[in-house]
Amino acid sequence: MTDVRAPETDPFDPAAEPDDHPRPGPSSPGAAFGPADWLKWGWRQLTSMRIALILLFLLALASVPGSMLPQQGSNPSGVQQYYTSHPDLAPWLDRLGLFNVFAAPWFAAIYLLLFASLVGCVVPRTFRLAGSARTLPPRAPRHLARLPRSAEYTTALPPQEAVEVAARVLSGRGFRLRRPDDADSSQDWVSAEKGYLREAGNLLFHLALLGVLVSVALGGLFGYKADRLLVQGQSFADTVSALDEWHPGRFVTAADLGPFTMTLNRFDASYIASGEQRGQPSSFDARVTYTEHPGGPARTFDLDVNRPLSVDGAKVYLIGHGYAPEFTVTDARGHVVYKQPTPFVAGASGNFLSEGVVKVPDAQPEQLGFTGVFVPTAVNVGGTLESVFPAADNPAVSLIAYAGNLGMDSGAPQSVYELDTSAMHRLTASPQVLQPGQSLKLPDGRGTVTFTGYVPWVSLAITHDPGQLPALICGIASLGGLLLSFMIRRRRVFVRARSGPSAQNGTTVQVGGLARTDAGGGFEAEFAGLAAELRSAHEQAAQIPPVQPPQQQAAEPRHEGE
Amino acid sequence: MLRALSRGTLPARALPVRARRRRRVVLAAIVLAGVLLIVVLVTSLAGSGNSGVSTVGGNASTVVYQAGHRPLAPEFTGTTLTGSKLSFSSYRGKVVVLNFWGSWCVPCREEAPILAAVAGKYQPSGVSFLGVDVRDTTASALAFTHSFHVAYPSVIDQSSAITLDFTAKVPIAGTPTTLVVDRTGHIAGAVFGTVTYPGLTAIVAKVTAEGG
Numbered sequence: 001m002t003d004v005r006a007p008e009t010d011p012f013d014p015a016a017e018p019d020d021h022p023r024p025g026p027s028s029p030g031a032a033f034g035p036a037d038w039l040k041w042g043w044r045q046l047t048s049m050r051i052a053l054i055l056l057f058l059l060a061l062a063s064v065p066g067s068m069l070p071q072q073g074s075n076p077s078g079v080q081q082y083y084t085s086h087p088d089l090a091p092w093l094d095r096l097g098l099f100n101v102f103a104a105p106w107f108a109a110i111y112l113l114l115f116a117s118l119v120g121c122v123v124p125r126t127f128r129l130a131g132s133a134r135t136l137p138p139r140a141p142r143h144l145a146r147l148p149r150s151a152e153y154t155t156a157l158p159p160q161e162a163v164e165v166a167a168r169v170l171s172g173r174g175f176r177l178r179r180p181d182d183a184d185s186s187q188d189w190v191s192a193e194k195g196y197l198r199e200a201g202n203l204l205f206h207l208a209l210l211g212v213l214v215s216v217a218l219g220g221l222f223g224y225k226a227d228r229l230l231v232q233g234q235s236f237a238d239t240v241s242a243l244d245e246w247h248p249g250r251f252v253t254a255a256d257l258g259p260f261t262m263t264l265n266r267f268d269a270s271y272i273a274s275g276e277q278r279g280q281p282s283s284f285d286a287r288v289t290y291t292e293h294p295g296g297p298a299r300t301f302d303l304d305v306n307r308p309l310s311v312d313g314a315k316v317y318l319i320g321h322g323y324a325p326e327f328t329v330t331d332a333r334g335h336v337v338y339k340q341p342t343p344f345v346a347g348a349s350g351n352f353l354s355e356g357v358v359k360v361p362d363a364q365p366e367q368l369g370f371t372g373v374f375v376p377t378a379v380n381v382g383g384t385l386e387s388v389f390p391a392a393d394n395p396a397v398s399l400i401a402y403a404g405n406l407g408m409d410s411g412a413p414q415s416v417y418e419l420d421t422s423a424m425h426r427l428t429a430s431p432q433v434l435q436p437g438q439s440l441k442l443p444d445g446r447g448t449v450t451f452t453g454y455v456p457w458v459s460l461a462i463t464h465d466p467g468q469l470p471a472l473i474c475g476i477a478s479l480g481g482l483l484l485s486f487m488i489r490r491r492r493v494f495v496r497a498r499s500g501p502s503a504q505n506g507t508t509v510q511v512g513g514l515a516r517t518d519a520g521g522g523f524e525a526e527f528a529g530l531a532a533e534l535r536s537a538h539e540q541a542a543q544i545p546p547v548q549p550p551q552q553q554a555a556e557p558r559h560e561g562e
Numbered sequence: 563m564l565r566a567l568s569r570g571t572l573p574a575r576a577l578p579v580r581a582r583r584r585r586r587v588v589l590a591a592i593v594l595a596g597v598l599l600i601v602v603l604v605t606s607l608a609g610s611g612n613s614g615v616s617t618v619g620g621n622a623s624t625v626v627y628q629a630g631h632r633p634l635a636p637e638f639t640g641t642t643l644t645g646s647k648l649s650f651s652s653y654r655g656k657v658v659v660l661n662f663w664g665s666w667c668v669p670c671r672e673e674a675p676i677l678a679a680v681a682g683k684y685q686p687s688g689v690s691f692l693g694v695d696v697r698d699t700t701a702s703a704l705a706f707t708h709s710f711h712v713a714y715p716s717v718i719d720q721s722s723a724i725t726l727d728f729t730a731k732v733p734i735a736g737t738p739t740t741l742v743v744d745r746t747g748h749i750a751g752a753v754f755g756t757v758t759y760p761g762l763t764a765i766v767a768k769v770t771a772e773g774g
Contacts, residue, residue, distance in 0.1 A: 235721030239729045241662070241696055241736040242722035254733045261723055294727060328701075335708070339701035362665065362705030409671045416666070 046113070047120035055114040062110055066101035069093065080417070081348060103247075115213055122206045129203045136178045137193035140494035144512030147494070149524065151511045151531035156542040159188040159497035159507045165541045166190055166495040166509070166534050173530070175493065189496040198517070201484025204477055211474030219467030224248040224257070226462040231324045231341050232455040235263040238314065238462065258312035258464070262290040265300070267456040269321060271390050279351060279390055286318050286458050303458075313464055320459040322346050323354055325374045325397050331363035331447040338363075341455045344374045345417060351387035352376045357419040358399075361408045363447065369402040369419045370449065373431075385433060397434050397451050401427040401442055490516040491523055493530060509538060624761055625732075625752045629772070632748035633731035635660075635741070638724045640717030643695065643703050648717050650692075651747075657769050658690045658743040659762070662725060662734065663716075664698045665706035670738045673756040674710035677740075680762050681714055689766060694719045696737050744769050 033041075045051055070078025079099050083090040090099075097104030144150050155162055167177055167190045175192035227245040228236055236242040238261070240254045248256075266287045272280045286303040292312050301309045303318040310316075324341035331337045337360050344356030353375055360368040377389035378396035385398055404424030408414060432440050434451040441448050493513040511531050515523035627633070639649045661677055663670040681691045693716030695703045703716065719725055728734055732741065732752050742751040742765045751765035 235723070237722040237726035239722050239726040239734070241725050241734060254729060254735045257729070259726055259730070261721060261726070263721070294723065331705075335705065336701045337705040338699075340699040359666075360702075360705075361671065362702065362709040364709075408666075408668050411668060413668050 043120065046117050049121065052114065052117045052121055055110060055117055058110050059114060062107050063101060065098045069098055069101075071102075072100040115217070118209065118213060122210055126203060126206050126210075129199055129206065133196055133199035133203060137176060137191040137492055139178065139180075140189040140191045140496055141512070144494055144496055144510040147512035147514050149513040149527040151527075151535075152508065153535050153538075154506045154508055155497075155535075155538040156506045157497075157538060159499055161541070162497040162507050162509050162538055163188045163190050163495060165537050166497075166511075167192075169534055169537045170493060170495070170530075173533075187496075188498070189494065192493045192495075193490065194493075195488050195490040195516075198485050198488040198490050201481040201488065204481030205485060206481075208474040208478030208481055212471055212478065215467035215471035215474055217467070218470065219249070219465040221249045221251050223463065223465040223467065224252045227319075227459060228462065229343055229457055229459045230262070230264045231343060231457040232264050232267050233341075235261055237261040238312075243462070258314045259293045260290055260312045260314070261294070262288050262311075262316070262460075264288055264458060267321060267458050269391070269456070281390070284318065284321065286321075303460075313466075315463050315465075317461040317463070318458055319461045322457050322459075323352060323374050323376060323392065323395075323454050324457045325356075325372070325395075325454045326452045327358055327370075328450045328452055329358070329360050329363065329368060329447065331360070331365075331368070332445055333364055334447075335364070337368075337447075341457075343416075343457045344372065349387075352390040353387040355417075357417060358449075359406050359408065359414075359416075359419065361406050366403045366446070367406045367408070367424075368442070368446070368449075369404075369406055369421065369424055370399045371402075371419050371421075372397050372399045374454070378433075392454060395436060395454055398431040399428070399434065399440060399449065399451075400431050401440070401449065403427055403442075403446060489523065491526070492516065493527070495534065509534070623754045624765070625754070626765060626768075627748075627750055627752075629750075632744065632750055635743050635747050635749050636727040636731065638717075638727060640694075640719065640724060642715045642717055643700055643707065644715070646715075648692075648715060653690055653692070653743070654747050655745055656688060656690045657745060657766065658692055659684075659766060660692050660694060660741040660743060662694045662696055662719075662728075662737050662739040662741075664696045664737050665702040666698065667737045669756045671706075671710075673738055674706070674712065676757055676759050676762070678711055678713070679759060680757075680766065681712075683763070684766055684770070685714070687770065689770060690714070692716070694724055696720075696722055696725055742766055742769050744772065 070082055072079055079090075082093075082099075093099060097106065101107055141147070145152065157165065163179075167179070170190065170192040171177055173194070175194045176196065178191040178193075180187050180189060225245075225247045226238075226243040228243050230236060238258045240246055240257065264286060266285075268283075268285045270282050272278055272282050284305055287300060288303055288309070289298050289300050290309070290311055291298050303309055303316065305318055308315045308317040322343060322345055324343045326341045327338060328336060329338035338358065342356055342358050344354035346352045346354045353373065355371075355373055358368075358370040358372065360370075373385065375385045375387045375396045375398070376392040377387055377394050378385050379388050379394075380386075385396060402419065402421050402424040404421075406414075407420045407423060414420070427443055427446070428440075434440060434449075436451060436453050439448045439450040491513065492515075493511065496510045496512075498508050498510075511534055513523070513527040513530070635650070637649075637651050639647065642648050659677075659680070663674075665671075677691070685691060691714035693712070693714065695716045696719045698718070698720065700718065703718075706712070707716070717724065725734055728741070732739075732749055733754075735754065738756060740753040740757050740762065741749050742762075744750040750769045753762060753765075
C-alpha cells in the first residue's frame with residue numbers, strides 16, 4: 001500500500017521508529033517459544049505489511065491463468081475446445097481449478113488470507129490514526145535553533161505577552177496549540193501543529209479500504225451470475241430453469257432471482273467490409289423488450305457490448321453472439337419431429353464458422369442426430385467449406401447424419417452442443433452441404449432434414465452485485481483519503497520567548513519549525529512567511545503596548561494588526 | 563531509512579541481523595504456505611455445496627405441505643401444444659397434477675412412462691393432469707407426447723414465464739418438477755426431480771382422499 005504509517009512515535013527519536021517487521025521471532029534466543037507465542041507470531045506475520053503485499057502480488061499472479069485459459073463461467077465452449085486440443089493436459093488443469101480460477105479453492109484461500117491480513121492490519125491502525133488525529137502537539141523543545149527551520153529576533157514585549165501574540169497569530173492560521181501546563185508557568189512557549197487532515201485522510205483511506213473489502217464480500221455472498229443464450233424471437237424469464245448457467249452467492253436462493261422477462265426482438269451485427277480491418281465487427285445492436293415483473297409494462301432497450309441493461313437490481317450484459325440455423329426434420333412416418341433454430345457456436349477458425357448438433361430424440365423408428373457446421377459466407381476451397389466473412393452473405397451448412405440411441409432416455413443430463421455417437425451409426429458417408437431451402441433425404445426412408453434458414457442468437461450475462469455501488473463509493477473515498485494523506489504535511493511550529501540578559505535587550509523570541517513528513521519541500525517558504533508574520537505581529541504589538549503605553553501614538557497608521 | 567543508517571554504523575552486528583532476518587523470511591514463507599494449505603482444505607470442503615446449477619438430477623426431493631400451510635398456486639393462461647387456449651382457473655375444484663417438463667430434458671424422458679401410468683390410474687377417478695412444456699418447441703414437444711403416449715394436455719412455456727410465477731411459491735429449480743394442486747387451488751405437494759410411481763401416487767391418493 002502506501003507509506004501510511006501510524007505516527008505514534010516521535011520523529012526526534014529514530015530508535016522508536018515503528019518497525020514493520022514482527023520482532024520476537026522464534027529465532028530470538030532465550031525463553032521457550034510456546035504454541036501461544038507461535039500463534040501470536042503467526043498473526044503478526046499475517047498482518048504485516050510485507051505479507052499483505054506478497055498476498056496482493058499472489059492474487060494478481062493467481063488471476064493470470066484466468067485470463068490466459070478459457071474459463072468455465074465466461075467461455076464454456078472454449079474450455080471444451082481446449083479439452084479436444086489438449087486431451088492430456090486439460091484434465092490436470094481442471095483438477096487444479098484452472099478452468100474456473102475465480103471459484104477455485106486456492107484462489108479463495110489467497111483472497112481470504114489477504115482479507116484477514118488487511119483487516120488485521122487496518123483495524124488496529126485505524127484506532128491508532130484516530131488517536132493520532134486527536135493528539136496535542138508536543139511540548140516545545142528547549143533549543144529551537146536545532147530544528148530544521150528556525151528564526152530568532154528580539155522584541156520589546158515581555159516574554160509572556162510575546163507568546164500570547166504568537167499564539168494568536170498561529171491560531172489564526174489554523175494551527176492547533178499547546179501551552180505550558182500551570183505547573184510549568186515559569187516557561188513561556190507555545191507549540192503549534194497543523195495538517196491533521198493528513199491523519200483524517202489516512203483514516204479515510206483505511207476505513208474505505210475496509211469498505212471495499214466488505215463490499216466485495218457482500219457481492220460474493222448476496223450476488224449471483226448467470227448466463228443465457230437467447231435466440232432472436234425467443235423470450236426468457238429470470239428463473240433458474242430458464243438460465244443456462246447459474247452461479248449464486250452463498251446466501252442466494254432460486255427465489256431471490258429478479259422476476260423480469262426479456263425477449264430478443266432483433267439482433268444486428270455489422271462488420272467492416274474492406275481494408276485491413278475486414279471482418280472486424282463495427283457495431284452490435286440487440287433490441288430487447290422486457291418487463292420488470294410479470295404483468296408490468298413492456299419496455300424496449302438496445303443492448304450493446306458496453307451498454308448493459310439495468311433491470312430489477314440485475315444487470316444484463318451482451319457478451320456474445322452467433323448463428324442459429326433452422327432445421328426441420330421429418331421422420332419415417334412423415335411427422336415433423338424437429339423444427340427450430342439451433343444455436344451453433346463459433347470456433348477458433350474465425351469468420352463465424354460455427355459448429356453445433358441437432359438431436360431428434362422422438363424420431364421413428366430410430367432416434368436421429370446430426371453434427372453440423374454453419375458457414376456464414378461459404379467458399380468452397382478444395383472440397384471443404386471455408387468462411388471468408390462473418391456476415392451471413394452466402395450461408396451454408398454441412399451435416400453428418402446419425403441414427404441410433406442418443407442416450408437421452410436415461411442417465412446424465414447432456415450438453416446441447418455435443419452428440420454422443422457411441423450408440424449410433426452414421427447415415428451419410430461424407431458431410432452433406434445444404435443451402436437455405438435445400439433438403440437432405442435420409443437413406444432407407446428415414447425421413448428428411450431441411451435447412452430452412454438462420455437467425456442470430458446472443459449470449460447474455462446476468463449479474464446481480466449488491467456490493468458494486470458501495471465498492472465504487474469506497475474506492476473513490478479511499479483515493480480521496482490517499483490524496484489527502486499524500487498532499488498534506490503535518491508540520492509543527494514552536495515559539496519560545498526568553499527575557500534577554502538585560503532589560504534593554506528586550507525579549508528574545510525563538511521560532512522553530514519542522515515538517516514531520518516532508519518529502520517534496522515547500523515547508524521552507526511557509527516557515528519563512530510565518531516567521532515574518534510573527535515578527536511583524538510582535539513589532540506591531542510592541543508599538544501599541546496594551547497595558548501601559550509609554551507615549552501616545554494616536555496618529556500612528558499601523559493599527560490593523562490589533 | 564534511519565534504521566538502515568544506524569545499522570550501517572554497527573558493522574559488527576550487520577551480519578547476524580541479516581542472517582536472522584533471512585531466517586525469519588523463510589519461516590514466514592513456511593507458515594504462510596501452511597496456512598494457505600489449511601485454508602485451501604477448508605474452503606474446498608465448504609465450497610462443494612455451491613457449484614452452480616443444481617437442477618435436473620435423478621435424486622428427487624419430495625415436499626408435502628400440510629393443510630393450512632399450502633401455497634396458493636398462481637393463476638395462468640396459455641396455449642396448449644395443439645393450439646387451444648387453456649386457463650388454469652378452469653381446473654378449480656379438481657385435484658391437478660402439474661408437471662413441468664421439456665422434450666430435451668433427460669430425466670423428463672425418464673419419468674414420462676411413470677407419469678403416463680399414474681395418469682392412467684387416477685384420471686378415471688377425476689384427477690386432472692396438465693403439463694407445462696418449458697423451453698421447448700411445439701414440434702419436438704408433440705413428437706415427445708406421441709413417443710410416450712401422453713394423453714393429457716400441455717401448455718407452452720417457451721419463455722419460462724409460467725415457471726417464474728410458480729417459483730415465487732415453490733422453489734422450482736428446473737425440470738422435471740411435479741406439483742400436486744388440491745381442490746382449492748393450493749399446492750399440496752411437490753416433487754423436485756424425477757417422480758417415482760409409489761412417491762407420486764402416495765401424494766395424489768392423500769390429496770384426493772381429502773374429500774370435497
